[in-house]
Amino acid sequence: TQLLEQSPQFLSIQEGENLTVYCNSSSVFSSLQWYRQEPGEGPVLLVTVVTGGEVKKLKRLTFQFGDARKDSSLHITAAQPGDTGLYLCAGAHYGQNFVFGPGTRLSVLP
């Protein structure tokens, strides 16, 4: 069984602060995705990373895939209330299905 852990489980910060959330596994993944989900809605894909050490930026969000492709981080700069949501990571092996982590629930207070 491939397990993905995410930390922290909950995070509440003030608008303008920076934050980093983590996704860790003992398994090596061929690709890893990050999603944001708002209450009652489907997860929305933010980014896919496939190469060890890869860094991708999406406006104020920076995603990094670990060199060994077992872990990933999401860094948000100058968080805004619109960043509030559940952040999910999901890892996949070649030809296998995605395994989802439990998520980090982020609340950005104005």
Add this chain to the structure above:
Amino acid sequence: DSGVTQTPKHLITATGQRVTLRCSPRSGDLSVYWYQQSLDQGLQFLIQYYNGEERAKGNILERFSAQQFPDLHSELNLSSLELGDSALYFCASRAGEGPYEQYFGPGTRLTVT
């Protein structure tokens, strides 16, 4: 808008009943995935279909079944419903089985009373 559609948006039914949830994948996507999301268990993979054939099963109960039709839409059938089946059910689609990205529909919220 991910391009994945799901109907109905909300469903309220009684214990013991049977319901069918419908999913239309993004145009051209061959793989369809079903997930269950409840407050205490997160997003759980149920079953995957690829071009009409079942490809993988996750934590799907025997009371649940699914199929993918020739036009690639999929249905998830839930029978003998129990209170614990109340959850959000998501469908996701993917172009194929390689390193393709997965896109989620808006979900169906099932409430069993």
